[in-house]
Amino acid sequence: MKTQILDKQSFQISEEDSKRITSLRFLLIVFVVFIHANLTPDDALNYYHYDFIQPKWIEVFKNFICNTLGGAAVPLFFLFASYLQFSKNDSYPTLLKKRSKSLLLPYILWTVITVILYFIAQSIPQTAPYFQNPINIVRAWKGFDWIKIFTYHNDIYPLVYQFWFLRDLMILIILSPILKYLCKKFAGGMLVFVSVFAIKGIPIFCVNTGALFFYIAGYYFAAYKISFFKIADKMKIYEYITLLALTIPFDLMFESKYNFGFIKTLISCLFFLKLSSSFIKHQNLYGKLKYLAGYSFFLYAVHTPLLGTSINKISQQIIPLHGILCLVQFLLASFLTIVFGTIFGILLNKICSPAFRLLNGGRK
Template identity: 40%
Template sequence: MTSLRFLLIVLVVFIHNCYTPQSIQRIIDNGDMPPLFVKNSFVHWVKIFITFGISRCAVPLFFMFAAFLQAKKNDSYLVLLKKRAKSLLLPYVLWMSILAFFYGGLKLIVARIAPQFLGHPENTCLTWTVLDWVHKVLGYKPNLDGSGFDFPEFAAQFWFIRDLMILVVVSPVTKALIKKFPAGFFAYAFTIFIIPVRMYFVETTAFFFYIAGLYWGMYDVPLFQKIDRIQWKEILSLFVISVIFAFTLGGGEHTTSHNFMVIFSCVIVIKFSAVIVRKEKLYSLYSYLAGFSFFLFAIHAPLVKRIYLKTVDFVLSDEEHILELVPIFYPDFLNNRYRNRNRDCD
């Protein structure tokens, strides 16, 4: 897990660097500045393979490794809750408090001093309802298209910690079901992930890969050895075919073909971890960078993005775009359309 932690976080950043016409429309509806959206077909497919493709293994693997380690340590429920309160709940509360000040307190100050820098200066924490706070801190706001529920508004990426906390709390029931119905419960979790079926309190992807991690740890499945037997050409071929099919005939994200692609991407990255472990210098580098993983995860959006847009973006005009391909390899906060200085303020 150490060899993959930083790499997986970088892939999470890439995930947040992918935009579609639908996601851009939601950004505009929220009053935010739309990102640079490249229409070039080559760039479009590069983005698909990176941000909709291989990067989609990142969060599933985090859930699977977390559940595996939980199963192997086999702590008592009380000890488990104490550990997760320190490693999950405390960081969640801390960062949400920082973001609440960023969006709430800091916005009140700016609204008084320089309201022209705000898109909606009238919308402050003083006007938020209790339900608004729930949506901002925890999420669960129904999507307008009826496709499910939104992520925490303060920092969407924190849905991972939210769902992991919930899954840890209910893990005694989950483990009991696994022991009682080992084949049937796995088949159930796999089916609702592949179809896919939307769940309410946790994402279906989180549920399935957490269950898979528990099976892995509880039954000592030799996962790495099994994956190591798979040939690179075999798994890469399956991945490429699944990506092309998912985004041509398969319907795109959150479809059966896309979810098979997610599994193939997980196999690729787990197989790649063996390469990292075998290279001593490479493993040392990844182990060192792993210490910065959570900080990058927490700060890459929205804090850095917002600060960047408000302090740097006004310097560049619409004619000064970076080469089309370059923004694909930049974090989310660098992949935004540069506002025209002559455009009217929001």
């Protein structure tokens, strides 16, 4: 008997799948922090003008953490968001109302906060030298610049640059009735079509095609009531580790010839989906991950451009960027950003819970 495609009725996600999604939320944001703490040789030498001597093995390690493992973070969030959206199958007005609170409002608030902090930092003589990027000088912005800070501030990212995920997700949600129609009309062909563009990195609908691929994949999983966790569980954890390990020599051998980015992302996504089964088997571990999941969005929002950037710049000034110290600086800056960002969220929630919920998109 053919699986019935979801139309007007929603379906209940299993408790296990819900727990597995929750168990991954904070961990995936941690990898986002690692990505933004990674000082590349080009930026160090050409942008910051640091005396930067990083051994090749450290570069390989950081790329594995940030690009291979970290490459799964945002795609999985697109997959989860889409899967949850289409499984609930809210009416379009209800959907827009919910996402206005959980996505649009915090998007606006965090951007305004960043503008205010930039303005203050640029007005204080002691801090002004550290905020001289011409595109970020608040006083120099003209009329249209105030719109671009929320959309495509530097042609690719908004002012709060990690919010490109929220921007693209909101675009996809607005377009979701059209995307749903196309997915139903062309069935799996729509996913194949988008995957080709994703591999080539060609944008569609003004959004990242990798994001579009995982968003559409989430629709199909919800529509056909298929658990992506069960797909990931078909392989053993050591098999995923082997595949991930093989990406290192492949990258080194074919670095300038072939792009394995999309394939690596798929492997990494399946690895984390598989890993989540271990997280929920241990009640104490899951309890801690569930607690931290409540602060995952806050850490995502607060970690950059100010908190993480400040910690990075201070640590880069203190720690000589030579040899093993390049790795020390990377790990220390990431760790401090994660700890301070999470503690800040916990304290704000205890001191002023309404403000925390507002900035956290209503998430508790």
